[in-house]
Amino acid sequence: MSRIGKAPISLPDKVEVSVSQGNLVTVKGPKSTLVQQIDPDLTLSVEDGTLTLARPTDQKRHRAVHGLYRSLIANMIQGVSEGFKKELELIGVGYRAENQGQLLTLSLGYSHPVMFAIPDEVKLETVAEKGKPPTIILESADKQLLGQIAAKIRKFRKPEPYKGKGIRFKGEEIRRKAGKTAAK
Numbered sequence: 001m002s003r004i005g006k007a008p009i010s011l012p013d014k015v016e017v018s019v020s021q022g023n024l025v026t027v028k029g030p031k032s033t034l035v036q037q038i039d040p041d042l043t044l045s046v047e048d049g050t051l052t053l054a055r056p057t058d059q060k061r062h063r064a065v066h067g068l069y070r071s072l073i074a075n076m077i078q079g080v081s082e083g084f085k086k087e088l089e090l091i092g093v094g095y096r097a098e099n100q101g102q103l104l105t106l107s108l109g110y111s112h113p114v115m116f117a118i119p120d121e122v123k124l125e126t127v128a129e130k131g132k133p134p135t136i137i138l139e140s141a142d143k144q145l146l147g148q149i150a151a152k153i154r155k156f157r158k159p160e161p162y163k164g165k166g167i168r169f170k171g172e173e174i175r176r177k178a179g180k181t182a183a184k
Contacts, residue, residue, distance in 0.1 A: 005066030009051040009074050012081045017051055017073075019044050025073060029080025032121070032141035036076060038069045051077075079141035086150045088136040092157075092165035097126045097134045104136065108157040108167070116156070122149055135170070 011017060015029040023038045038044070041062060043054045053070045055062040078084075090097055096107040102124055106114040118124045123139040136153065140146040150169070159166035161177040168174060 003067075005053060005055065005063075005070045007070065009070070009077060011046070011049045011051055011077065015077055015081050017044075017046055017077070025076070027073070027076040027080050029077070029141075031080050031083050034076045034080055034142060036069075036072055038073070039065045042066065042069060044073075075143045079143055083139055083141050084143050084146050086138045086146055087170035088138070088150060088153055088167050089170055090134045090136070090167055091159065092163075095134060095157075095165075096128065097136050099124050099126045104153070106153075106156060106167075109165075114156050116153060118149060119145065121145055136167075 012029075015027065018026045018028075020026065023040050023042065023044070025036050025038055025044065027034050027036075041056055042065065043056075045052050045054070051073065053066060053073070055066045090106070090108070092109060094107065094109060098105045099118075102118045102120060102122075104116045104118055104124060104126070106116065108114055118138075121140055121142055122145060125137040125139075127135040127137065138146055138150055138153075140149075154167045154169070157166045159168045159172075159174045161175060162179055164174050164176060
């Protein structure tokens with residue numbers, strides 16, 4: 001039995017979960033509304049403020065999707081009630097980040113600024129304090145979309161291992177390499 005799959009999910013106040021025809025799960029909360037299609041073989045039950053997922057058999061396919069969909073639904077519930085947040089830091093001389101609405105403009109040492117349009121579901125904020133690296137703050141109810149957008153932004157200038165310059169997640173450790181050593 002899947003340890004993750006059989007764990008019940010507690011529903012916070014102001015969060016509604018409904019299952020429509022074809023196992024389409026809709027989660028409504030104070031922050032947003034999220035929809036996820038789950039495997040038709042799984043059964044979803046809501047009792048006394050807890051949600052449980054059950055699988056019909058111990059087939060390999062059923063075991064594989066049991067924990068997956070339980071985690072996806074738990075992330076949806078956390079997203080609509082609390083939300084998710086990711087922070088990215090720009091490490092490097094002259095690296096800057098600005099936003100006009102949902103358009104992110106990055107100066108990353110290229111000959112041109114990098115423009116990136118952020119979807120409306122993700123809230124964007126840029127912070128530039130003196131003495132600290134510029135920071136991009138992303139907030140959303142959808143964990144998957146938030147991670148995907150953050151990964152795309154990081155891809156514009158990945159942290160390099162010699163000086164550590166680039167875009168990194170806040171708190172991310174970069175493995176540093178030693179540079180060239182002087183020959184005798």
